[in-house]
Amino acid sequence: MDNRVLYQKWRPLTFNEIVDQEHITLTLRNSIDQSRTSHAYLFAGPRGVGKTTTARVLAKALNCPESPNCTMQEPGKRKFCEVCKSINAGKMIDLIEIDAASNRTIDNIRDIKDKAMYAPNMGSKKVYIIDEAHGLTGAAQQAFLKLLEEPPENVVIILATTEADSLPLTIVSRCQRFDFKRINHREISNHLSIIAKEEKINIDNSALDLISINSSGSLRDAENLLQQISSIGDEDINEEHLLKFLGMGARSASLEILSLVLEKETDKVLALIQNEVNNGIDPRMIKDRLLKDLRGLIYTKNNLSELLEETEHTINKYSELSKKYSLEVLGEVTTVILKSDIPSNENPPINLEIALLDACLTSKPAPTEAVVQKNVETSKPAPTE
Ligand SMILES: [Zn+2]
Incomplete structure (x- = not known):
């Protein structure tokens, strides 16, 4: 049995699976197709809208040796090569994820800088995803800036942040910036109904709508709420149950x-x-x-x-x-x-x-x-x- 929480289990693995951020996925796909990718990206936007997920798909797209690229599969298809499989499983050593909120010291950034000098092991690009990038402190920001000024060959850095305005302009201006939007509640409802069907959660459409509306455009929040409500009993879930559950x-x-x-x-x-x-x-x-x-x-x-x-x-x-x-x-x-x-x-x-x-x-x-x-x-x- 798969014990992962819903939002992990249903995390999109290809560009087509990313929900309601077409303005971003289209540009990224084109850049991959034309081999015109950047050394540094900034993914800005509210929490739970797909920034880290998109960063992982991009990391996969940059490293996938297949043609066509595994990340460009049609919706519903999930056939992956060995490199992509290892990224999906979180085991690829050339994809390094750092939470800046807890690894904010200058030493951590120096560490990235030193390690970035080595060529990638498995894939063709070494990708660093820096989550909560606004959490980097002054000294770490400076060290980071140096890294962005002279990016080592084959290194791609993706900064993800909910507070792009807190990052120094010197960093922002060196990144290709993408602004993620809150996900439309109808898109969230559609996505939840697919999950509910697959997971055999009996819930009616108005209850799904209510979850979507109460998630403020965050798919992760919506998936977590669906998980919570589905675990309270065997009954079919309707709007009334949900209102009660939400204290509304x-x-x-x-x-x-x-x-x-x-x-x-x-x-x-x-x-x-x-x-x-x-x-x-x-x-x-x-x-x-x-x-x-x-x-x-x-x-x-x-x-x-x-x-x-x-x-x-x-x-x-x-x-x-x-x-x-x-x-x-x-x-x-x-x-x-x-x-x-x-x-x-x-x-x-x-x-x-x-x-x-x-x-x-x-x-x-x-x-x-x-x-x-x-x-x-x-x-x-x-x-x-
Ligand atoms: Zn692949």
Whole structure:
């Protein structure tokens, strides 16, 4: 049995398997095809979006003796030569990975410099991947700069960092820079559904969407969350399980509270808030979620729901609710709630109650079609006699 965690087990091994970074993989593939590779690369971007993974695929591409290169295989194919196999297994001695956060001394960099002088053993390039490159200290940075200024033959250095701005310009300017983006939540969902199917994890699509949305564009976070939720029981996993697991009860009640506010049903609003707080939901979290839903309604009202990071189920709800209210009303309610100051874990939740009472008083339902029609009729100028 394979005991590796999901994100290790499902780590992409070829350019085609890398998720949603085509702007980078295409350029790298072309440079390999045309043998116009660089001595130093800088991979910048948020955590969990594929920087180290891409660095390993690049290391493989640089060393693979096969033609076509093993890293250029079509999606779904995983046939590797001996060199690529050893990199996949993390056993290739010419690929050296250094975590700068824990190996930041100047001696470590000198060590790289000394070792880099020797020709590669197995492959054609010696590749250094420096993870968390912003962790290098001043002296180590200087030593590193010297290495970049006169790179030894057959050495390729790939710096990966979440904080490119913390690196000195002198280093950045000597690297070919690639900026990794947050992965689109739909791409994450698609990827997770493949994993779930292969791993026999029974989870429905709306739950997968919810995981993706809650991972802020990090595939690694999404895979870890899928792993955690799959290990809690044998039941089929749905959106409700996941909300509970994430401690996001406020989310499901939020739209209900909002529709009651918009309908000015103050008694029901107060009762529902009390119920949520009794269930351990922080009033401040309810406020945040209400604002997120109001934003969702406003976007939907403007036909921009495709820009929202929400499940299909939630977007359908937005669509239903937003039809009933004017943009003006939604804007006013948002302003009132936005301006409120809700202390964390306040109990009884007086500030939230007052804020929502204010919001109830503000919200006037949009006139229905019939009323508008009637007003138009009555405001017609009377025929002159
Ligand atoms: Zn190969």
